[in-house]
Amino acid sequence: MSTPTANVQTNRNGRPHRQPRLAGLWPTLSTCALLCGTAPLFADEAAPTASDEDNTSATSERLDRLEEEKASLEEEQAELEDEKTSLEEEKADLEDEKTSLEEEKANLEDEKTSLEAAHARLKADKDSLKTERDQLEQETSRLETELEQMRESTEETEDQAASLQAKLEAVEAERADLRAQLEALTRKHADLEDQAAQVALLRRQLDESQTAVERAEARAEALREEIEQLKQQREDAARKHTAQLTASELRVREHKDRLGDVEARIQHLEQQLAERDAQIERLQAAEERHVQATQQLETQLAELRGRLTAPEGGSVTAEQARADARQQAETLARLIRAGKGVDNTQLRQQIRDIENALHRSQYLVARAEDARTVYRVRPGDSIGRISAIVYGDGGEWEQIFEANRHLLDNPDQVLPGFTLVIP
Structure with missing residues (x-):
């Protein structure tokens, strides 16, 4: 006996569709009719048969089969009850779906109305856009003419831009060179400032030497005056004390010795003074060179600053x-x-x-x-x-x-x- 199988298709509510199982009952009902139809026939033919035991045995077998068919039919009936319940549920789902579809239909009709209104508006917009398209085509034609003119002008501009780019690169290179020169001059200026500090130190030393020379000259002048005074005293003593020649000669010799010492010291101081003068001349020459170099650097720096803006130094x-x-x-x-x-x-x-x-x-x-x-x-x-x-x-x-x-x-x-x- 065949058993019905569930279909895997689902309805709109997500529940599976199930086909009715009546098709599976046809073989069973036909078999029952055949068996029921044959029972009286066997009963009518029982009289002429030779053995009642054979008939009883056959009837028993048919009863057993009928019992089996009955049990199968009861199972089928239970399944049909389940199927009926499922179909009722599916019917309810379909009713819900019908209601939903009716609502959706109403919504679609409303949407159809709005779409028809939108269609009318779009048709009006289409006519407006068509007019605007004609205007834009005219404008496009005019712009294409202007574009052709602009292209001709652009070619000239590109040539000019290339020339300007080359000039800009040259100016940037010159700017880099000027910055390098400025840095070199700055370092040289720092060196000159160090030399200026040394010159200032030498100036202080020169001032000290000049002070010492002035003191030596004052002392030499005092010694000269003393010598003159001694000479005058010697002459006065020679005139006044002719008789005391021996004593005067001794004093003269003593003063001569002192004068020799003083003259030796004067010569030594004059030699030192000459050396100081030579050193002063060298320092003055170095200072003049430093001043000239500083002036040149300041001139170059002024020229460079005159070619650069304030933000660039x-x-x-x-x-x-x-x-x-x-x-x-x-x-x-x-x-x-x-x-x-x-x-x-x-x-x-x-x-x-x-x-x-x-x-x-x-x-x-x-x-x-x-x-x-x-x-x-x-x-x-x-x-x-x-x-x-x-x-x-x-x-x-x-x-x-x-x-x-x-x-x-x-x-x-x-x-x-x-x-x-x-x-």
């Missing part, structure tokens, strides 16, 4: 650099006006020199104010075009104008050759 302030740039710009404008229509090589060289000087001053202004870079104006440039090249937006020209108010009184009067600070 130099002496150039932003105000000073702007003042220099203002003066150079006025000179350049005057020379440009004077050179219009004139073929003068010397004047052209003066214009180039003042352009370079203005470029250096503006570069110092840019470094002192931590600006982005500088830009040398070319023929055909305007402050708006320069803004478009540098910032990509010609409307940012006011930044450039404000950063160069020390040069420009009018943003429309920018002369070729001017160097502008780019903030």
